Amino acid sequence: MSYLTVSDLVRTLQLRRQTGGLSAAISRHSQELTTGRTANPTQTLRGDYTPLTGIERSRTTLSAFAKTITETALHAAAQQKVLDRLLTDTAELAEKYLVINPEMPPQIIDKIAAEGGAAFRTAVAALNEQIAGRALFSGTATDRRALAPAQDILAAVLADPAVAAATTAADLDQAISDWFLDPGNGVAFLGEERGMGPFAVAPGLSVNLDVTARSAEIRAALARLAVGAAVDAGALAGDPRERALALRDNAAGLLNARTGIVALAGELGGTEARIEAARIRNEAELAAMEIARTDLIGVDPFEAGVRLEEAIGRLDTLFTLTSRLQRLNLTEYLR
Amino acid sequence: MSLSSALHSAVTGLTAVARQAGAVSSNVANSTNENYGRREVELAARAVGKNVGGVRVLGEVRMVDAGLLADRRAADAQLGAAAVTAQALEWIDTALGLPGEPGALASHVADLEAALTEAASRPDAQIRLDAVVRSAGDLAGGIGRVAGEVQGLRAEADRQIGLGVERLNDTLARIEQVNRAILREVTAGRQPNGLYDERQKLVDEIADLVPLRQMERPLGQIALYTDTGAILLDGTAARIGFSAFGGPIGPETTLAGGALSGLTLNGIPISTGPGGPLGGGALSAQFALRDGTLPEVQGGLDALARDLITRFETAADALPPAERPDLAIFIDGSPPVPATDAGLAQRLTLAPALLAGESWRLRDGLDAIVQGPPGDARNLALLAGALEARTAPPTGGFSGTPRDVSGLAAELQGRIGGARITAEGQLSFARGQNTALRDAQARDGVNTDDEMQKLLLIERAYAANARVIQAVDEMLRELTRI
Numbered sequence: 063m064s065y066l067t068v069s070d071l072v073r074t075l076q077l078r079r080q081t082g083g084l085s086a087a088i089s090r091h092s093q094e095l096t097t098g099r100t101a102n103p104t105q106t107l108r109g110d111y112t113p114l115t116g117i118e119r120s121r122t123t124l125s126a127f128a129k130t131i132t133e134t135a136l137h138a139a140a141q142q143k144v145l146d147r148l149l150t151d152t153a154e155l156a157e158k159y160l161v162i163n164p165e166m167p168p169q170i171i172d173k174i175a176a177e178g179g180a181a182f183r184t185a186v187a188a189l190n191e192q193i194a195g196r197a198l199f200s201g202t203a204t205d206r207r208a209l210a211p212a213q214d215i216l217a218a219v220l221a222d223p224a225v226a227a228a229t230t231a232a233d234l235d236q237a238i239s240d241w242f243l244d245p246g247n248g249v250a251f252l253g254e255e256r257g258m259g260p261f262a263v264a265p266g267l268s269v270n271l272d273v274t275a276r277s278a279e280i281r282a283a284l285a286r287l288a289v290g291a292a293v294d295a296g297a298l299a300g301d302p303r304e305r306a307l308a309l310r311d312n313a314a315g316l317l318n319a320r321t322g323i324v325a326l327a328g329e330l331g332g333t334e335a336r337i338e339a340a341r342i343r344n345e346a347e348l349a350a351m352e353i354a355r356t357d358l359i360g361v362d363p364f365e366a367g368v369r370l371e372e373a374i375g376r377l378d379t380l381f382t383l384t385s386r387l388q389r390l391n392l393t394e395y396l397r
Numbered sequence: 398m399s400l401s402s403a404l405h406s407a408v409t410g411l412t413a414v415a416r417q418a419g420a421v422s423s424n425v426a427n428s429t430n431e432n433y434g435r436r437e438v439e440l441a442a443r444a445v446g447k448n449v450g451g452v453r454v455l456g457e458v459r460m461v462d463a464g465l466l467a468d469r470r471a472a473d474a475q476l477g478a479a480a481v482t483a484q485a486l487e488w489i490d491t492a493l494g495l496p497g498e499p500g501a502l503a504s505h506v507a508d509l510e511a512a513l514t515e516a517a518s519r520p521d522a523q524i525r526l527d528a529v530v531r532s533a534g535d536l537a538g539g540i541g542r543v544a545g546e547v548q549g550l551r552a553e554a555d556r557q558i559g560l561g562v563e564r565l566n567d568t569l570a571r572i573e574q575v576n577r578a579i580l581r582e583v584t585a586g587r588q589p590n591g592l593y594d595e596r597q598k599l600v601d602e603i604a605d606l607v608p609l610r611q612m613e614r615p616l617g618q619i620a621l622y623t624d625t626g627a628i629l630l631d632g633t634a635a636r637i638g639f640s641a642f643g644g645p646i647g648p649e650t651t652l653a654g655g656a657l658s659g660l661t662l663n664g665i666p667i668s669t670g671p672g673g674p675l676g677g678g679a680l681s682a683q684f685a686l687r688d689g690t691l692p693e694v695q696g697g698l699d700a701l702a703r704d705l706i707t708r709f710e711t712a713a714d715a716l717p718p719a720e721r722p723d724l725a726i727f728i729d730g731s732p733p734v735p736a737t738d739a740g741l742a743q744r745l746t747l748a749p750a751l752l753a754g755e756s757w758r759l760r761d762g763l764d765a766i767v768q769g770p771p772g773d774a775r776n777l778a779l780l781a782g783a784l785e786a787r788t789a790p791p792t793g794g795f796s797g798t799p800r801d802v803s804g805l806a807a808e809l810q811g812r813i814g815g816a817r818i819t820a821e822g823q824l825s826f827a828r829g830q831n832t833a834l835r836d837a838q839a840r841d842g843v844n845t846d847d848e849m850q851k852l853l854l855i856e857r858a859y860a861a862n863a864r865v866i867q868a869v870d871e872m873l874r875e876l877t878r879i
Binding site for chain 2 (some may be wrong): 071072076079105112129130134202261311366392
């Protein structure tokens with residue numbers, strides 16, 4: 063016999079192979095349908111994981127940046143509120159001081175001085191505030207208070223030889239200024255000079271929160287407020303005229319100090335704006351990363367569903383074919 | 398031409414038809430046997446001899462296409478080699494993990510970056526500093542884990558080579574025995590078709606290990622050669638020597654170093670590379686894995702580990718020496734003597750102070766005497782910067798383009814992913830070729846419809862011959878009755 067015959071085995075092997083292939087296709091498509099992601103990422107990416115690595119890394123680090131942004135923005139806003147309060151208080155106090163004239167009765171001077179003392183204590187308390195367990199104005203020493211308690215500072219100021227020896231309003235003002243502006247003053251200033259940071263808020267972008275209680279502008283403001291508190295606590299005792307003059311001239315000093323605080327608030331506002339811009343940028347980038355990731359390894363569920371239906375249909379046809387061909391042999395007919 | 402010669406011819410006809418029926422029944426019985434060569438009976442008319450007339454059975458022929466068989470065996474060897482390589486690379490790729498999945502190497506790197514960023518936001522938070530230590534530990538552990546898998550695959554390759562060599566030696570010895578049995582049958586004038594089937598099956602069993610060529614020798618014998626001409630069987634079977642390592646294999650256990658065994662053919666050492674005497678099949682693919690591909694992957698991981706260590710050693714180099722904190726958070730856990738980077742991936746670990754729980758040292762420096770201000774994020778920023786710095790490891794097969802850690806890990810994974818895709822492509826091509834050749838070969842097999850048709854003819858022929866004998870018998874009886 064030299065004509066061509068096709069053995070039984072060929073057909074069987076082919077049918078088995080095709081059944082196996084279709085079953086594998088069905089399980090692959092159903093997996094893609096339920097997970098929304100390709101079942102064989104390596105094939106889809108052609109073995110190049112670099113884009114996917116970049117995308118996943120961005121997603122992880124962007125969520126870390128988001129946390130940093132929330133915490134840093136909170137801290138900056140709290141600092142800004144304190145600076146605001148300082149500005150308001152100094153303005154009010156300056157107004158009160160401006161109505162003084164040295165001919166007023168001593169009791170009235172004393173009452174106004176008391177307000178100055180209260181303002182000083184309020185300012186010190188405000189600068190010692192904390193938020194979320196961190197001191198606002200202590201710099202990197204976030205576990206320590208920024209300033210000593212108001213009465214301790216006042217006691218130390220009055221004990222200072224230069225202050226004790228002052229006899230005129232100008233002398234008192236100068237002595238108190240020198241005391242506060244002394245860079246080595248460790249009695250009043252307990253925090254660190256170095257501000258907080260750097261805080262990474264976006265890829266390649268860091269911000270610092272540089273305002274501390276040791277900043278020159280804050281020291282100047284405290285010095286001015288301390289004059290009123292010192293008068294209230296008994297400096298220039300027995301000389302009502304000098305006391306009145308000290309308070310009245312302090313008004314100008316307070317307004318001067320205010321401009322320094324305004325500059326600090328402006329810088330802080332700039333930092334807050336940068337943080338907010340980073341937040342918006344990061345959110346947009348995160349959304350873009352999600353889309354890119356879907357583009358790379360995602361699978362359209364509708365398409366996966368259609369392919370699944372198709373494979374199921376083909377397997378159905380194959381089973382029908384197998385069973386029909388099964389009966390199509392000579393042995394059957396010779397029975 | 399006489400009655401007696403007519404009788405004689407009918408008898409030969411019966412014999413021939415009986416032989417054909419035997420062939421048909423053997424074929425039908427073996428219709429599902431893949432290693433069976435379909436039997437066909439060859440007939441010829443009796444033309445010479447004392448009694449002219451009748452049919453002569455020349456013999457039973459095995460219908461096997463030798464060329465197709467040789468091609469299919471070559472495809473078997475290619476498939477064997479491709480399957481070995483593709484499977485190993487898939488394992489490594491899976492161990493490295495898909496970026497974004499928890500436990501993947503790239504995810505560990507990203508998690509460390511995120512942990513450092515969050516710790517820099519709240520350097521006073523113990524929990525965040527601990528998270529950095531944990532992420533760093535996960536990264537070191539992840540690199541070590543993948544390197545461990547690589548060495549595990551090497552040990553498995555060594556074991557598979559041992560099993561393969563044993564199988565090869567045993568099967569060659571058995572083929573030699575079958576050859577001898579065939580010789581006995583052929584010299585006695587018989588046709589040992591069953592032995593031919595068995596011998597074909599035995600040769601097929603080792604076709605995936607080495608690419609074989611079968612040469613015919615007189616008296617039904619065969620000789621086996623490899624593609625490159627090494628003699629596996631010619632009269633006597635060759636002996637292939639190999640000693641399996643038998644224990645866990647480490648990066649320092651190499652063929653070059655003498656710890657791992659190579660191959661010997663009849664006692665003479667031979668090359669184990671793909672161009673060597675036994676190259677081109679699954680056996681040489683296992684050697685390529687054990688001595689080439691997998692050590693390269695280990696080298697890449699070692700280079701990555703060294704790069705990590707160096708980055709943090711130099712993290713604070715921008716500062717003047719007097720102010721530089723020690724930020725080397727990754728170290729070689731047990732440096733060998735003499736110093737070598739081989740196996741560094743498995744030895745990579747965190748600095749002892751961090752393992753002891755002093756996570757505040759991330760903020761204040763590993764050599765700090767006391768804890769510093771809790772809000773100081775500068776060193777944490779330097780640590781984050783170390784991860785982002787762009788370097789190019791000099792060893793390990795990296796391209797030389799400076800990248801950050803995430804990029805280096807992606808490059809390493811990309812190399813392996815690319816090799817995997819290539820291997821899988823070769824595997825699917827080899828599989829397709831193998832399937833096509835198997836189908837072509839199977840076509841020569843038994844078709845039961847055909848055998849049934851032959852059986853119809855045989856039945857009729859037998860009846861006709863028997864009828865002739867009956868008729869002649871009657872005629873003879875007529876004669877003697879007179």
